[in-house]
Amino acid sequence: MPSLLCLRVLTLSEYDNIVELPNSIGNLIHLHYLNLSNTGIKRLPSTVCTLYSLQTLLLAGCWSLFELPADMRKLINLRHLDCSGTQIEEMPVQMGRLKSLRILTIFVVGKSTGSTIGELRELSHLGGKLSILKLNNVVDGTDALQANLKNKKDLNELELAWGSEDADHSEKVRGVLDKLQPCMNLEKLTVKRYGGTSFPNWLGDSAFNKIKVMHLEDCHYCFELPPLGQLLALKELFICKMKFLRTLGPEFCGQPFQPFQSLEKLEFKEMAEWEEWVLSGSGGPEFPRLQELILKQCPKLRGSLPYDLPSLKKLIVKGCGVLHDQRATATTNTSTSLNYNCLEELEIEDGCQTGLLSLLETKLLSNLYIRHFNDIQCLPNINRLKSLILSNCPTLLSFPEDGLPTSLTSLDIYRCRRLEFLPHEMLAQLTALDSLTLWNSCDSMRSFPLGIFPKLTTLDIRNCENLESLCLIEEEGAVENLSHLNNLNIEGCPNLVCFPQGGLPTPNLTQLCFSRCEKLKSLPERIHTLTALRLLDIRDLPNLESIAEDGGLPPNLRYFTIEHCERLRASSSSVGDWGLQELVSLEEFIIGGGGNDEILETLLKQQLLPTTLHYLRIKELSTLKSLYGRGLAHLTFLRSLSIGRCDSLEFLPGEALQHLTSLQELYISNCPSLQFLPEEGMPPSLSYLHIYKCSGLEKMYQNKTRQDHWASISHIPCIRINDEVII
Structure with missing residues (x-):
């Protein structure tokens, strides 16, 4: 690198083939900025430590990097060191000498030869985010106190994580966390794999009035949560894998009359033994501003959800098989026990009791996702829904008796084979429907009525094994209705054999895809009339014999794919009828699969591909x-x-x-x-x-x-x- 001796900035990020740097890197004595992020670097040469002018060293995403050079302490002008996303096992010795550091993304506590946590003491200017990893290597609380986190006033994000091995759940580990109390300016706190049976008092102290986000993950041995309701600025709370927690009680809310005054998002995940959620009974709503509540894989949680969530907009419940809402309990006989009047989105999955479906009466509900329901045969009536997704409901037989709401704009149905598709008169009522997806569903459907939806732009039908035809309804306005259709995709329909006579009256269709339709012998007639078509994708049609021989391909086609169409004729006359050479807008052509060798040979020999490709x-x-x-x-x-x-x-x-x-x-x-x-x-x-x-x-x-x-x-x-x- 002799010609680069005056270099001040060197960026090699994203070059994953770079696995090492030459020793001559040390000759770049004026280098201020070195970015090796997301490279394959395995080690840094020791000469890096002679770059005394270096201020920024970025190693984020270097997954093959397991150690830093031993003499890192010599980089006394270093201000920014990012080692996030690496495999560094411990820090080099005497990192505390890097007193100019402002950003240190991770500090891995060493056992003996590496840096102890006390090296953080002198790094008083650290700001931004700091992750302290392998806290299991900290000797005791006295050792932890040496980190002096309380006085690091510029830190706004802190992660405290123990090793992945079995955590020590003795009093020692609680003492360590107690002495790692951060500055009151902290905005985000994450605690991972903590092995204590309870949290120290500072966690939940109302004096931490700037904390907005908190994550408590894999704290297996804790049997209760700290009083997090006292954190007045807390907006987002994530709690995961607390195996010993069985009851969530009033202690969660703490002392204030109205807890969780700012909380907007609350998520519980993989709480294997959690059985009961006991509210404090303070008189007012315990989560007055909560907008999003997520419960995932809490299989033993029973009883009801909090009954008064006046600001809730999104509710997700997955894998909570014995949970049901307040109206489903024997002790309640009122239709207004749940105050979820602002609910807009509801997602329920994996065997949750159908009592939650009573929330469908919420007036503002616009998005509904129901998945893996095994005990529902008919959907209840739904009011003002805009989006409905049904997935893996093997016992579902029918839609609501009154049909679906006319406000519906998107309907997706996956793996509901026994479900009867809506009758003609109910389909006609869906005047706002914009997108319809049917996958592995509605086995009784033999024919799909095109032109019945006046605003449909996207139709995606896959793996409907008994579908035989797409037919044009014989009603006034059907052709006009189809003028809105932009995207038509048919895949995995082995019995599909025919389309409307005369072709598809879809003048604004831009994408047309057919694949895995074994009996299909020809594409729709007069495909050349689809002047708006930009993409034509034909794959895995083993019996397809001809395409576009009655007028050629659509004139404005940009993307054309043919794959695995074994019986497609390759004679120069039939391929010539496609008119490929006249498609001056064609940008991409993909050809492949059995039987298409001769087609490519004909296209090249006859020079039938457009020169503009x-x-x-x-x-x-x-x-x-x-x-x-x-x-x-x-x-x-x-x-x-x-x-x-x-x-x-x-x-x-x-x-x-x-x-x-x-x-x-x-x-x-x-x-x-x-x-x-x-x-x-x-x-x-x-x-x-x-x-x-x-x-x-x-x-x-x-x-x-x-x-x-x-x-x-x-x-x-x-x-x-x-x-x-x-x-």
């Missing part, structure tokens, strides 16, 4: 031995060429490649028969070459052993072979 993807053509050069050479606007899984491909046409003066990227993968690249070399415009799992090419180029062949590609700025960038 930008991206060409060729894959899984097992009998393809070479690319016809003449048909390839005229693609002078081609920017990217990708060839993959062509087992028989033996050579590329060098002279034709030279004509691709716009080519910037070439990808070759899984082509074992390809032994070398063209001797004529690659076009000078090529800036990126990626060779992946091509054994012959790897032997030829990976180690630059054949200089005569390497010379033909050496001008390419970036060459990548498998996961290694060759420099």
Whole structure:
């Protein structure tokens, strides 16, 4: 690096092929900023520690980095050290000498040779976020007190985490956490894998009036929570994996008359033994501003939710099989016991009792997600819903008797096979429906009525095994209704055989996709009339015999894919009828799969691909031995060429490649028969070459052993072979 001696900033982030730095890095004595984030770096040379002017060292996301150089203490001007997302096992010794540090994202406490927690004492200017890891290596409370966290007034985020091994739940570990009390200015606190049976008094002290976010995770042995209701600024609280907690009682709220005055989001997750949620009975709502309540995997929690949540907008309950709402209890006989009047979104999943469905009467409810219900046959009436998602409800047979609300704009149904699709007259009432998704559902449906929804823009039908046809309803306005449809996707419907006679009257359709429809022999008629169509995707249609032979492909098509259509005719006359060469807007063409080898050969030999094509993807053509050069050479606007899984491909046409003066990227993968690249070399415009799992090419180029062949590609700025960038 002799020409870089005056360098002050060096950024190598995101280059995952960089696994080490040369020792000569130490010659950059004026370097102030070094960014190695998200690289494959495994170690830093000791000469890094001679960069005495260095102020910023960024190592975030270096997953292969397990240690820092031993002499880090010499970087006395270092102000910012980010080691988050690394595997560093302990800090180097005497980190406390780095008194200029303002940002230190993690500090890993060492057992013996590494830094003890006392090294933090002298780092009085630390601010931002600090994670102190492996607190199990702290000797005792006296040792912890040396960190002097109380006086680090610029810290606003603090994480305190013990090791992943079995936590010590003795009094010692409680003493450690007690002496790690931070400054009152803290805004976010996370405690992980704490092994004590109770929390110290400072956790929940009302003097911490700036804490907005708190996470308590994997504190297995604690049998109660601190009085967090006293934290007046707390907005978000996350509690996870407290295995010994069985009852959440009034102690959670603490002393104030109205606890949790600012709390907006509360989440409990994986609380295996939690059985009871006892409210304090203070008289007013205990969570007056709570907007989001999430309960996940609390299998023993019984009884009811808090009854008075006047600000609640979102409720998610998953894996809480014995929980039900207040109205489902024997002691209550009132229809107004739950004050959830602001509820807008409800998500219930994994066997929660159907008592929660009574919340569907909430007037403002607009989004409903029901998943994994095994004991529901008919949905109750729903008022002003806008979005409805039903998933994995094997016993569900019918929609509400009065139909779905006319306000519905999105309806998604997944794996509800016994569900009867809505009758014609009820479908017609869904005048606001914008998106409809049917996956693995409604087995009784044989035909889908197109044109019944006046505002439908997206229709996605997948794995409806008995669907045979898409038909146009014989009613006034049906054709006009279809003018809104933009996206039509049909996948995995093995019995689909026909479309409306005369084609699809969908003038504004922009995306059309068909795949895995085994009996389908032809696409809709007059597809060329779909002048708004931009994407046509045809995959896995083994009996498809023809496409676009009654007028050609849509004239404004930009993206066209054909894969695994074995019976599609490849004669020059039928392929010529597609009119590909006239599609001046076509940017990307993908072709692959069994039976399509001949189609590609015809397209190239007859020069039927448009010269304006930008991206060409060729894959899984097992009998393809070479690319016809003449048909390839005229693609002078081609920017990217990708060839993959062509087992028989033996050579590329060098002279034709030279004509691709716009080519910037070439990808070759899984082509074992390809032994070398063209001797004529690659076009000078090529800036990126990626060779992946091509054994012959790897032997030829990976180690630059054949200089005569390497010379033909050496001008390419970036060459990548498998996961290694060759420099």
